[in-house]
Amino acid sequence: MPKKDKLPPYVIHPSTALISKGFDPSLSVGSARPAVFRSSTYVFSSPEKAKEAFEVALGKREPSPDTELIYARLSHPNAEILETHLTALEPEAKASAVFNSGMAAISTIFFTFCKPQRNFIYTNPIYGGTHHLISELLTPMQYTGHPVMAGQTEKLQDVIYKTKNLDLIFIETPSNPTLTITDIEAAVEAAQSHPDKPLVVVDNTFMGPTFQHPLEFGADLVVYSATKFLGGFSDLLGGVIIGRSQKHIQQLQGTRAIMGNILQPDECWILDTRLPMVEIRMRSESQNTKLIVEQIKKHPNIIELYHPSLIKDEKQKKIYQKQCNGSGSIFSMRLQGGQKGAFEFLRNLRIIKNAVSLGGMESLCCHPATTTHSEISPERLFELGITDDLVRLSIGIEDHRDLLQDIEQALDY
Numbered sequence: 001m002p003k004k005d006k007l008p009p010y011v012i013h014p015s016t017a018l019i020s021k022g023f024d025p026s027l028s029v030g031s032a033r034p035a036v037f038r039s040s041t042y043v044f045s046s047p048e049k050a051k052e053a054f055e056v057a058l059g060k061r062e063p064s065p066d067t068e069l070i071y072a073r074l075s076h077p078n079a080e081i082l083e084t085h086l087t088a089l090e091p092e093a094k095a096s097a098v099f100n101s102g103m104a105a106i107s108t109i110f111f112t113f114c115k116p117q118r119n120f121i122y123t124n125p126i127y128g129g130t131h132h133l134i135s136e137l138l139t140p141m142q143y144t145g146h147p148v149m150a151g152q153t154e155k156l157q158d159v160i161y162k163t164k165n166l167d168l169i170f171i172e173t174p175s176n177p178t179l180t181i182t183d184i185e186a187a188v189e190a191a192q193s194h195p196d197k198p199l200v201v202v203d204n205t206f207m208g209p210t211f212q213h214p215l216e217f218g219a220d221l222v223v224y225s226a227t228k229f230l231g232g233f234s235d236l237l238g239g240v241i242i243g244r245s246q247k248h249i250q251q252l253q254g255t256r257a258i259m260g261n262i263l264q265p266d267e268c269w270i271l272d273t274r275l276p277m278v279e280i281r282m283r284s285e286s287q288n289t290k291l292i293v294e295q296i297k298k299h300p301n302i303i304e305l306y307h308p309s310l311i312k313d314e315k316q317k318k319i320y321q322k323q324c325n326g327s328g329s330i331f332s333m334r335l336q337g338g339q340k341g342a343f344e345f346l347r348n349l350r351i352i353k354n355a356v357s358l359g360g361m362e363s364l365c366c367h368p369a370t371t372t373h374s375e376i377s378p379e380r381l382f383e384l385g386i387t388d389d390l391v392r393l394s395i396g397i398e399d400h401r402d403l404l405q406d407i408e409q410a411l412d413y
């Protein structure tokens with residue numbers, strides 16, 4: 001036996017695990033990179049192994065290293081390789097599941113862990129699609145959601161303590177598009193003292209695995225729109241859930257098999273190739289953003305600029321310092337002249353493109369009130385701080401001097 005097989009396994013860091021774990025070249029004819037396994041169905045080595053595979057899929061027994069695959073709607077090799085790598089991204093994570101969009105992942109969480117006639121709590125503002133899911137699908141089906149303004153720690157804890165029959169607490173932090181930060185640890189504390197032991201789920205899309213690790217603060221599940229920073233090139237849709245408990249992820253995979261919303265093999269392969277560079281990309285984008293917001297913050301056409309590097313509120317600052325390792329590359333600003341001023345700014349941009357989405361290597365800018373959050377009534381938008389004069393930017397990896405020049409000239413409308 002070679003010496004390396006006699007030694008205990010290394011303890012390795014996430015950036016090494018992303019490259020060296022989760023894939024055996026001998027299963028891909030020696031290929032140094034995984035093959036794409038596009039088969040919809042898998043051949044069993046015996047009827048007994050088929051029986052075992054179905055027992056595992058139905059949760060009747062634990063999986064073993066040689067449990068065989070069944071059918072690609074349940075799982076497939078590229079999903080398994082990707083899920084192993086995603087688990088390595090989060091300290092405290094035990095398992096992961098991949099979905100064909102961020103919204104597919106979020107919907108699967110609600111349909112797995114919430115029940116009709118019972119309650120869940122969510123922070124507000126929240127991504128428009130999640131808001132749509134709650135108002136157009138969950139509410140008419142008698143799932144009762146209780147919104148709490150993002151960042152209001154005491155209020156959030158109070159609502160958790162007072163809500164009976166509570167299944168889940170869904171926190172999006174920082175909030176989209178106002179960048180308000182919610183204290184994950186405080187929510188977890190309240191959830192743990194609640195008799196129903198509701199799950200705490202964090203949408204970590206904005207900070208990504210580089211700047212915030214919700215499981216370290218006691219959250220049960222982290223969800224990502226992998227369409228954003230994980231994919232990083234605005235060329236694929238994907239969703240990811242990472243959990244501290246294998247059981248929760250198995251439950252989600254069970255719902256995924258029913259809903260048929262697993263990420264396809266080609267997309268899994270592409271997303272997997274992007275993961276080792278996520279941290280490098282995010283750090284470069286965040287550095288660019290810091291330099292830009294620092295330069296423009298005093299521009300006379302900016303009424304207010306929201307970015308974690310410029311927090312003024314003392315309570316927000318404390319949560320940020322405890323919870324985040326960096327400020328990220330999304331920022332929003334309120335501009336002089338209401339919607340007209342915001343639209344002029346968008347029209348003037350020459351490098352940064354007017355598009356929704358974020359987290360790509362190219363910079364994008366949008367007007368949330370009339371796009372991503374436009375289904376919400378004007379009165380409610382105003383209460384949530386999604387005002388007519390607000391634009392949201394996602395800064396990419398271009399040279400920050402060019403982006404700065406573009407933003408500065410666009411601000412002079």
Ligand SMILES: Cc1ncc(COP(=O)(O)O)c(C=O)c1O
Binds near residue numbers: 101
């Ligand atoms: C914070 C957040 N969560 C979830 C989603 C939904 O992701 P997807 O578009 O991949 O379904 C988005 C999309 O913009 C988002 O910004």
